[in-house]
Amino acid sequence: MSDCSSCTVRGRAICASLDSAELAELGHMGRRQRVKAGHTLLWEGDDAPLIANVLRGVLKLVVAATDGREQIVGIVFASDFIGRPFGKESPYRVTAMTDSELCIYNRSSFDAFAEAHPHLQHKLLRRTLDELDRARYWMMLLGRKSATEKVASFLLQMAERLPVEAGEPARSRTAFELPFGRQQIADILGLTIETTSRQLTRMRANGLLDLPSRREVVIRDRRAMAILAG
Amino acid sequence: MSDCSSCTVRGRAICASLDSAELAELGHMGRRQRVKAGHTLLWEGDDAPLIANVLRGVLKLVVAATDGREQIVGIVFASDFIGRPFGKESPYRVTAMTDSELCIYNRSSFDAFAEAHPHLQHKLLRRTLDELDRARYWMMLLGRKSATEKVASFLLQMAERLPVEAGEPARSRTAFELPFGRQQIADILGLTIETTSRQLTRMRANGLLDLPSRREVVIRDRRAMAILAG
DNA sequence: CGTATCGTTGACATTCCTCAAGGGATGTGG
DNA sequence: CCACATCCCTTGAGGAATGTCAACGATACG
Incomplete structure (x- = not known):
């Protein structure tokens, strides 16, 4: 991997802090890799042998209880990094x-x-401070x-955080495609899939939303949504 | 403030990374201050003009919803630091x-x-990575x-994290005094004070616990407690 | 076209919250 | 030292929100 200078996240990822000599050195250490949706890079309790920058795609960080209940504790987008530097x-x-x-990168x-x-x-x-x-903030949401407030907050945050595709205005966006299904939304919000589904259905019935397809969302009344978000 | 070398948290706080010259320089910038229980150092939305090391005591980080509901999102002990470096x-x-x-310190x-x-x-x-x-992990607990699992997890974590007083073995400790009341436990766990109280009462009835006074806890059956914690 | 996966809806159960009252400890003034 | 007030905690009864279980519907895919 030698073409860091043409990297899609050059300027946004942590590598932005490096000059071209340093970048070459780092580039030497790393390798590019594609992973398919559903593939797990790091397991809970692993020795976390890797650090990675995300160039493209969306990944989730999951903590599971002993009996299998899952909570998504973080969502990683392009230019974010993955892994636990310094040995844990x-x-x-x-x-x-x-x-x-x-x-x-090798850790x-x-x-x-x-x-x-x-x-x-x-x-x-x-x-890390931002994260x-x-x-x-998410702890407050969960606790x-x-x-209703959870789902509304989630949708508003997704409208802001979701990567923008080719030349849309970032802030005012109101229509977007979620990179996850209902179960994963539930795992983010600490709800069941049924409760999540019912909340969305009700918001649609109240004219706050459109749900053109499974993963598409159109916020019709952002103001009302913000009030619902609490 | 010039006697950093004799600081009670010297060696544990972030200052441990500094040599004595650097320490003197930093010591010059800082000042010691006592605060009473209940005093608020930083308000939500403040410009966070300060960074601080905790020498003694316990502080809470609180996020409030618009209507006053509160969630404690962090607990700060001696040697931890407070504040938001780098301008947010x-x-x-x-x-x-x-x-x-x-x-x-001035930020x-x-x-x-x-x-x-x-x-x-x-x-x-x-x-920050540890935090x-x-x-x-707490997001999983909340979500x-x-x-029952929340209260059990909380007690076990407190048994580990609570600062040890004069010469007790840190790990095996089973009796401790909480630095907070029931309402604050509830605000940590995302519960109401009544539910928290009922859980504790029930654990006592089942012989898992003693509650010698309002803030004292004695874990009688750590094994069972760990199972309850999920 | 058939099948698997995902999402929705309904009925019911459970957990937790809300509201209300009372108990116990601590501190203060008489 | 006692009476009283206050604060915090506990307990109970009832209700609301969410979870569970089950069936069905829709969509995507081979």
Whole structure:
């Protein structure tokens, strides 16, 4: 992998902190890999031997209870990174939700490289802080919001966070295609698939939404949706 | 504040990464401050003008919904740090739960110092990664566990994380005093105070617990508790 | 066209929350 | 030292929200 300079996420990923010499060095250590939707990269309790940048696709981070109940604890988009730098085992499973393309590094090499490149660590730190804020907001949603509020919050957040395809305005977007099905929405919100489905059906009945196909969503009344989100 | 070398959390806080010259420089920037239980240091939406190390005491990070429902999204113990380095507003309220002692820095000075001291950023990064893992585990608890499982998990985690007083073995501890009341336990677990109380009462009735006083807990059957925790 | 997967809907069960009352500890003033 | 107030916790009864189980419908795919 030598063409980091033409990378699709160059400028957005943590590598943006590197100059071209450093980039060449890092590029030498990494390899590009495609993974199919459904493929699991890292298992819960694994020694987490890899760090990766996401070039394309959407992945989920999953924590499972002993009896199989699952909670999605993070969603990873293009330009985000995956893995647990500095030697701890992965506390969650990482699974691709769509066909994805990654830029993978051996963890120990990556760690060593990071130690030697403070700018990279700085980027990592900022990203991790942002991710922590997001996780904490989500804790409030999981602990304190009703099913309706959860679904409304989820849709609004997806409208903002979902990667924009070719030349749409990012903020005002109101129609989008979710990269996941009902069960996965339920696993994100800490609900059952049935409750999730009923909430969506009701929102459609109330004219807040259109659901043109299984995974497409059109928010018709953003204002009302924001009120529902609590 | 000049006696960082004799600091109670020297060696455990992020400052452990600094040599004595650097420590002196940082010590120059900071000031010690005591805060009373109940005092709020940082408000949700604040510009988060400070970074602090906790020398003593326990603080909570709280996210509130628009209507006042509260979720505790983090608990901060001695040697942990508070605040949002690198310029974002605080997404949560920070309130002392016990009388506490802090070592406070102006954020912009701290940021500048951190930029110049990669070791410090490295420590910050490691801590933030650990905290993120903890937050994500808690997301699973909030989204997928029952009231009983939540309370049991909470007690076990407190037995491990609560600071140890004078010369007790850290791991095997089974009796401890919680630094918070029932309402705050409820706010940590995403439950109501009544449900929390009922769970504790039931565990006591089943011989899993003793509750010698309002805030004291003695785990009598750790094994059974671990099973209840799911 | 048939089959598998996913989503929706309904009936019912359960958990947890809400509202209300009472109990126990702690602190204060008399 | 006692009476009283306050705060926090516990307990109970009833209800609402969500989960469970089951059947059916729709969509995608071979």
